[in-house]
Amino acid sequence: MSIRFGIRMRLFLAAALPAILAILVLLQGFLTRHERILTETLNEHAQGMAKQAANAAEFALFAGSQSALQRLADGARASDLHAAVVSFWTPEGELIVASGQPTHGRRLPVLEPGRPMLVNGRLLARVPIWSAEWTESDLFSAAAQPMVSSSDGRRLLGHVLVELELDILQRQRGELLAWALVATGSGLLFAGLLAALIAASVTQPLGRIGVVVSQLSRGVLGSRVDTRRAGVLRPLAEGINTMAAGLASNEAMLRERVAQATEELRQQKELAEHKARTDPLTGLPNRRAFTELARVEIERAQRFGQPLALIAVDLDHFKSINDNHGHAVGDAVLIDFAHRAQAQLRVIDQLARIGGEEFIALLPGTDAQGAFQVAERIRVLLEQRALAVPGGTLRYTSSFGVAEIEPQHPGLDRWLARADAALYAAKRKGRNRVELAPENPAEPSLLPLGQSPQPPLA
Numbered sequence: 355m356s357i358r359f360g361i362r363m364r365l366f367l368a369a370a371l372p373a374i375l376a377i378l379v380l381l382q383g384f385l386t387r388h389e390r391i392l393t394e395t396l397n398e399h400a401q402g403m404a405k406q407a408a409n410a411a412e413f414a415l416f417a418g419s420q421s422a423l424q425r426l427a428d429g430a431r432a433s434d435l436h437a438a439v440v441s442f443w444t445p446e447g448e449l450i451v452a453s454g455q456p457t458h459g460r461r462l463p464v465l466e467p468g469r470p471m472l473v474n475g476r477l478l479a480r481v482p483i484w485s486a487e488w489t490e491s492d493l494f495s496a497a498a499q500p501m502v503s504s505s506d507g508r509r510l511l512g513h514v515l516v517e518l519e520l521d522i523l524q525r526q527r528g529e530l531l532a533w534a535l536v537a538t539g540s541g542l543l544f545a546g547l548l549a550a551l552i553a554a555s556v557t558q559p560l561g562r563i564g565v566v567v568s569q570l571s572r573g574v575l576g577s578r579v580d581t582r583r584a585g586v587l588r589p590l591a592e593g594i595n596t597m598a599a600g601l602a603s604n605e606a607m608l609r610e611r612v613a614q615a616t617e618e619l620r621q622q623k624e625l626a627e628h629k630a631r632t633d634p635l636t637g638l639p640n641r642r643a644f645t646e647l648a649r650v651e652i653e654r655a656q657r658f659g660q661p662l663a664l665i666a667v668d669l670d671h672f673k674s675i676n677d678n679h680g681h682a683v684g685d686a687v688l689i690d691f692a693h694r695a696q697a698q699l700r701v702i703d704q705l706a707r708i709g710g711e712e713f714i715a716l717l718p719g720t721d722a723q724g725a726f727q728v729a730e731r732i733r734v735l736l737e738q739r740a741l742a743v744p745g746g747t748l749r750y751t752s753s754f755g756v757a758e759i760e761p762q763h764p765g766l767d768r769w770l771a772r773a774d775a776a777l778y779a780a781k782r783k784g785r786n787r788v789e790l791a792p793e794n795p796a797e798p799s800l801l802p803l804g805q806s807p808q809p810p811l812a
């Protein structure tokens with residue numbers, strides 16, 4: 355089973371573990387050293403006490419005064435709080451007197467002189483007692499052969515054994531342990547707090563940076579990290595802010611470009627639509643645009659019960675104008691017609707060029723008679739006014755076919771066919787005329803617009 359730690363816990367452990375280990379090692383070292391010093395101090399204390407008693411007991415032993423030895427033992431024991439037993443022994447190791455209950459009963463324990471030992475919770479120190487001044491070498495030779503005289507003739511009078519209760523050691527140990535535990539606990543607590551602070555100093559700014567980065571990724575490009583609260587991650591926060599500013603400015607630039615491109619596309623589309631619906635020579639709506647306009651006007655007329663008429667126009671002998679004066683003059687004639695006819699129409703009327711020299715005028719709210727008058731007005735105007743062309747002037751005429759929409763047959767094709775029929779009637783009757791389509795023709799010639807048969811020339 356694998357345990358996954360978050361970044362906060364990892365940082366905490368990274369900061370806390372070395373500190374905890376250091377504290378524990380220091381504690382171990384401190385306890386060991388203190389224990390050693392305490393033991394050495396007690397050893398010296400026991401050794402010193404035994405030596406003092408040995409010096410004091412030399413005469414009493416020499417004199418063989420048991421009572422004096424007893425007083426000495428009692429006195430020595432009473433003078434030290436921790437002395438449990440002070441006892442004197444013969445050179446052969448037999449107990450002479452004891453103040454307190456010796457640990458080993460009546461047998462002198464085998465101890466290395468000068469080296470106290472821990473026995474049954476007591477610290478035992480034995481010192482030999484010589485008849486005269488003794489030296490350190492005497493002390494050791496007596497330990498090796500306790501019942502013999504020393505080389506310089508001094509005589510071993512006996513031994514003193516001091517037993518110290520180790521409650522002081524235990525108590526001090528307890529106190530030390532308690533103190534060490536408090537110190538260690540405080541140290542660990544402090545190390546933990548410090549590690550938590552270190553972890554928080556990284557994870558909190560990281561959290562704030564994470565929020566901003568997630569907002570940036572959702573497109574909130576105005577989002578910024580508060581660098582004053584970024585702590586140790588301030589350089590990272592500043593970097594992210596710089597990046598966000600760059601993204602925001604790039605996005606603004608991109609938006610501007612997209613808006614520009616969209617506007618250009620819209621204009622191009624508008625232009626394309628305009629071109630698709632406009633005759634480039636005269637600027638008038640073309641056949642396609644006319645068809646749409648006519649359908650709308652048919653709907654409107656039907657809905658409001660208003661009359662609607664159209665005038666189909668075809669310039670007379672236009673081919674000969676082209677042939678005699680050239681194509682440019684022919685174009686000028688077409689443009690001139692557009693201007694003149696337009697000038698005779700209302701604003702709501704629509705003039706369209708639907709073929710070479712074919713035009714249609716759509717007249718909403720106008721009946722057949724009204725349209726006839728308009729057509730006649732245009733016809734007369736063309737007939738009367740000459741057009742200035744290179745090298746002189748030119749007169750041209752036009753034929754007109756007028757038809758009003760039939761409420762009972764509102765179809766565009768049928769309506770156009772009726773107007774065409776009237777137009778070609780005008781052609782047949784000699785051109786430069788306006789003809790009205792019959793109101794209810796039994797069989798209207800339903801030829802599509804622009805495909806009418808050539809009327810015979812008069």
Ligand SMILES: Nc1nc2c(ncn2[C@@H]2O[C@H](COP(=O)(O)OP(=O)(O)OP(=O)(O)O)[C@@H](O)[C@H]2O)c(=O)[nH]1
Pocket residue numbers: 635668669670671672673674676680681682683684685688709710711781785809
């Ligand atoms: N200059 C010019 N001529 C055009 C244009 N479109 C068509 N035409 C010409 O217009 C002429 C039409 O000739 P026709 O259809 O015979 O008609 P018309 O000569 O007017 O004869 P009628 O209609 O019977 O009086 C053709 O010669 C076409 O080439 C144009 O945009 N400019």
